[in-house]
Amino acid sequence: MIKLTNISKYYENKFIKTYVLRNINLEIKEGEFVSIMGPSGAGKSTLLYIIGMLDTSSEGEYYFFEEPVHKMKEKKLAELHKSHIGFVFQQYHLIDELTVSENLETPLLYQKIKTSERKGMVADILDRFNMVAKKDLFPNQLSGGQQQLVAIARAIIAKPKLILADEPTGNLHTDQGKIIMEMLKKLNGDGTTIIQVTHSETNAGYGNRIIKLNDGWIEQ
Amino acid sequence: MFINYFKIAFRNILRHKGYSAVNILGLSVGLACVIILSMIIRNELSFDGFHEKKDRIYRVYIETKEGNSITGAAPVMIPFAPAAQADIPEIEHAVRISQRSLLSSYNDKRFFEQTLFVDDKFFEVFSFSFLRGDKHTALNEPNTVVISQRIADKYFGDVNPVGKSFIFDNKEHFLITGVIENIPENSHIRGDIFASFNTYNESNFPRLNSWGGLSNDYTYLLLKPGVDPASVEKKLNQVILSHTEPSDHGRYTMKMQPLADIHFSNFIHDNARTTPLIFLYVFGVIAFFILLIASINFINLTTARSSRRNKEIGIRKVAGANRAQLIKQFLSETFVFTLISLIIAIGITVLLTPLVNDVMKQNLSLSTLFNGEFIAVLLSILILTALLAGMYPAFVLSRPVPAVVLKNSIVKKGGYSLRAALVVFQFAVSIFLMISTITVFKQVL
Numbered sequence: 001m002i003k004l005t006n007i008s009k010y011y012e013n014k015f016i017k018t019y020v021l022r023n024i025n026l027e028i029k030e031g032e033f034v035s036i037m038g039p040s041g042a043g044k045s046t047l048l049y050i051i052g053m054l055d056t057s058s059e060g061e062y063y064f065f066e067e068p069v070h071k072m073k074e075k076k077l078a079e080l081h082k083s084h085i086g087f088v089f090q091q092y093h094l095i096d097e098l099t100v101s102e103n104l105e106t107p108l109l110y111q112k113i114k115t116s117e118r119k120g121m122v123a124d125i126l127d128r129f130n131m132v133a134k135k136d137l138f139p140n141q142l143s144g145g146q147q148q149l150v151a152i153a154r155a156i157i158a159k160p161k162l163i164l165a166d167e168p169t170g171n172l173h174t175d176q177g178k179i180i181m182e183m184l185k186k187l188n189g190d191g192t193t194i195i196q197v198t199h200s201e202t203n204a205g206y207g208n209r210i211i212k213l214n215d216g217w218i219e220q
Numbered sequence: 221m222f223i224n225y226f227k228i229a230f231r232n233i234l235r236h237k238g239y240s241a242v243n244i245l246g247l248s249v250g251l252a253c254v255i256i257l258s259m260i261i262r263n264e265l266s267f268d269g270f271h272e273k274k275d276r277i278y279r280v281y282i283e284t285k286e287g288n289s290i291t292g293a294a295p296v297m298i299p300f301a302p303a304a305q306a307d308i309p310e311i312e313h314a315v316r317i318s319q320r321s322l323l324s325s326y327n328d329k330r331f332f333e334q335t336l337f338v339d340d341k342f343f344e345v346f347s348f349s350f351l352r353g354d355k356h357t358a359l360n361e362p363n364t365v366v367i368s369q370r371i372a373d374k375y376f377g378d379v380n381p382v383g384k385s386f387i388f389d390n391k392e393h394f395l396i397t398g399v400i401e402n403i404p405e406n407s408h409i410r411g412d413i414f415a416s417f418n419t420y421n422e423s424n425f426p427r428l429n430s431w432g433g434l435s436n437d438y439t440y441l442l443l444k445p446g447v448d449p450a451s452v453e454k455k456l457n458q459v460i461l462s463h464t465e466p467s468d469h470g471r472y473t474m475k476m477q478p479l480a481d482i483h484f485s486n487f488i489h490d491n492a493r494t495t496p497l498i499f500l501y502v503f504g505v506i507a508f509f510i511l512l513i514a515s516i517n518f519i520n521l522t523t524a525r526s527s528r529r530n531k532e533i534g535i536r537k538v539a540g541a542n543r544a545q546l547i548k549q550f551l552s553e554t555f556v557f558t559l560i561s562l563i564i565a566i567g568i569t570v571l572l573t574p575l576v577n578d579v580m581k582q583n584l585s586l587s588t589l590f591n592g593e594f595i596a597v598l599l600s601i602l603i604l605t606a607l608l609a610g611m612y613p614a615f616v617l618s619r620p621v622p623a624v625v626l627k628n629s630i631v632k633k634g635g636y637s638l639r640a641a642l643v644v645f646q647f648a649v650s651i652f653l654m655i656s657t658i659t660v661f662k663q664v665l
Binding site: 095110 | 224228231232235531532534535536537538539540541542545
């Protein structure tokens with residue numbers, strides 16, 4: 001489903017190119033649970049963002065479900081990634097001014113789903129995650145773990161085929177982290193492809209494949 | 221969708237109370253000025269608009285040439301009106317107003333009052349509402365008078381004045397045959413006592429048949445429907461020529477002005493209430509600049525803080541928002557701000573109206589503010605301001621956000637030079653307006 005050929009990303013500053021990713025060749029099939037690991041600055045998050053279409057590569061080709069992402073305009077990119085990809089960030093990134101339900105509703109709003117359908121999907125997700133009691137609370141009233149759960153719920157509410165997670169348990173302590181990983185595992189079991197960036201061997205253990213990045217290259 | 225945006229807008233306003241207060245206050249003051257200026261302009265433009273036959277009413281005036289300058293004078297000789305009526309078939313009625321100050325007394329109440337002597341057809345030309353009496357016949361007889369409600373209250377209290385008599389000048393009895401509503405503030409004709417012109421005869425009114433005597437006498441024409449005013453104007457001079465000596469010909473040119481122009485005219489010896497038209501243009505320009513300054517203020521405050529919202533915008537984009545949706549969101553927020561400011565501005569206007577009336581010699585009333593047409597004006601001010609103040613911030617805020625921001629929430633600084641330029645512009649306009657105000661003030665004093 002994902003095919004990266006010769007992907008590179010660099011930043012130019014007065015004729016000096018600083019490479020963040022070099023010559024990445026990668027194929028990921030549907031249903032995989034992949035962990036990208038490596039030291040700080042290896043380019044893990046950048047790779048994730050490129051796969052998630054939040055960033056563009058400087059060189060190379062990226063095919064998503066056989067469509068050439070590297071050739072698409074911003075509008076088409078937005079269409080594509082909002083319907084197929086869900087993102088989970090390390091800092092949760094919930095909108096502080098909205099309640100939990102409203103945060104969950106946000107992706108659906110932008111997909112032009114009818115109000116009654118939206119309410120239904122939100123209620124459904126709240127139920128699945130056992131968060132019905134918290135639906136009118138604001139993010140700053142929740143614990144870190146709960147906020148991350150909401151972030152994951154938001155990422156999957158539109159039923160994406162792919163979930164990208166950038167150090168999802170980085171800001172949580174072990175117990176909370178465990179709950180998150182269990183949830184991701186379950187989702188993978190239901191058919192969602194998951195790619196996570198992580199430092200932790202334990203977290204990587206939940207997946208079925210590990211890709212090691214170092215200094216912009218994939219370590220074989 | 222919009223309800224969602226409005227909810228967020230409200231919550232944002234409450235979350236940042238200090239900033240919101242400053243922003244809303246600034247906008248309110250600006251809007252209040254704009255509203256007041258609009259009310260003044262509207263008031264001035266509405267003068268004499270209440271007369272039913274306003275499209276057919278004209279005032280005659282005299283143009284004289286002195287060297288290179290042309291002057292207009294409002295007074296017209298008394299015999300002109302009946303002569304014109306006789307000579308020009310296109311005139312339905314020609315009526316006169318002749319103004320005097322007389323001592324009027326009833327029982328023990330005596331005051332000097334401005335008294336307007338008018339022809340019996342006066343109330344057929346001008347639409348002043350009769351509360352008592354018949355407008356068609358009230359002034360037919362000599363020594364009759366129609367008074368306003370104000371005068372009726374002053375001399376007669378609750379008693380019906382019709383049938384009673386005033387004594388004018390300690391000697392003449394005038395029968396009261398009608399009571400009219402107080403003349404509206406936006407009328408160029410001002411008066412409370414209208415006496416019948418038929419009272420005048422050769423002996424008590426020397427000017428009656430004099431073609432050379434000019435005083436506080438004004439002449440109006442009501443043209444028949446469908447008549448071309450230009451053709452009538454050409455015939456006016458003929459009336460003078462046929463009734464005066466050849467040696468006097470060429471001295472004056474008779475012309476006429478439409479009713480709507482009277483309030484803005486600039487004639488000598490004119491008792492009508494007038495305002496120079498240029499004032500309206502100046503007010504309009506000032507209103508526009510004040511609105512501009514207030515909007516620029518809003519723009520600056522909003523864009524200066526825009527970097528705080530980068531995170532939220534990034535998240536929304538990840539969640540799938542396209543630029544158009546973000547722009548709609550920010551415009552809605554501006555709209556909410558503007559709406560709140562407008563409501564406060566209306567409050568400020570209501571409080572300031574008496575002061576404005578005093579200082580600017582206006583007669584604005586709250587009914588001007590709250591009638592149907594003005595609501596349309598208010599709505600257009602609302603939308604114009606929301607767009608003016610909201611467009612630029614909406615575009616700036618919805619700019620594509622680099623992924624860097626999401627990774628480490630770095631706050632980026634940008635747009636500084638435009639903001640600086642806008643502030644310079646604000647100061648320039650404000651200083652200009654202040655200097656102009658002081659200059660005009662010193663001249664008036």
